[in-house]
Amino acid sequence: MTDTPAEARVQQPLPWHADAWQQLHLRRQRLPHALLMTGYAGIGKQQFAQALAASLLCEQVQTNGHACGHCTACNWLAQGTHPDFRRIGLAVEAAEEGEANKRSGQWISIGQIRDLAEFVQLSSHRQGLRVVLLEAADRLNSYAANALLKTLEEPPERVMFLLVSDQLHRVLPTIRSRCQQVLLPMPEAQQARQWLQTQGQVPDALLDLAGGMPLLAQRYQQEGWSGEWQQVVEWLSRPKQEPVSLVAGWSKLPLPALHDWISKWLHDLLQVTSAGMPRYYPARQEALQTLAARADRQALLACLNTVQQAKPLLTHPLNAKLVMEQWLFAYRGLWQKRAAG
Ligand SMILES: [Zn+2]
Structure with missing residues (x-):
């Protein structure tokens, strides 16, 4: 998710969604009252x-x-002032809705859905449709999901709900069943590369790291951790340097970023140990093969497990540096044991 408001300008669909767009456009007059856009993150x-x-x-x-x-409508939308449009995004969960929810990061709150219920009962300002765009339909807490379900079950006249989710299994089945799903494809590699070239300098290696998802690659670029990323990849390729001194240099690196890079590296390493091709680090195939030749598959799986187990810590790490060191030590241990044995 970017910090730019969604309404900053009127958007057009991306080139690889032209077919999906065309299909919806053809039945424009017969669309159901709720659509759920699904597909991989970052497309x-x-x-x-x-x-x-x-x-x-x-x-x-x-x-x-x-x-x-x-x-007029497009101008209003671009300025974020269209009276017949509501966009519901992630907000930090209000404390009164329970400790469990508060701890799990960002959620769409019951308050946002209640406001929405009021909005859909109003009549249109422009005598047209009213449109609700609900981002991250998988990030509704149970209160918010049930409130939304009520609205979807008794859809008001001339209101269109557009829901978006890349984690369909986390969308309440009763909400899913009230929506028509629109599965959006990811682009071909060449198409993704071409599009990224029109968006500024996004290196191919970031598109690889993003698993071919161009908007994720763009986000990696915008987040600006490529220096640290290079350093991590160098180290993972040749884990010689002592982890504590390495981690000491990453004063601001967010834990989820490192988690993402290491998880994907271990994924590729496992692929290569079973004669597969690396997905996220194809440019590092040689280093991966050298490591894979020395790797113990069980130990690798255990290391991946250590990294994966930290997932709940990612939103509220108690001590990010400590967790980072733990991962790097676990990884370095893989090769030290082999050398000793
Ligand atoms: Zn217009």
């Missing part, structure tokens, strides 16, 4: 949903179904 589902919202609200829609970008 542009939010952008698709925003483009669709813009298209549904636009008062001079183009023949391909894209919003015109300059009518």
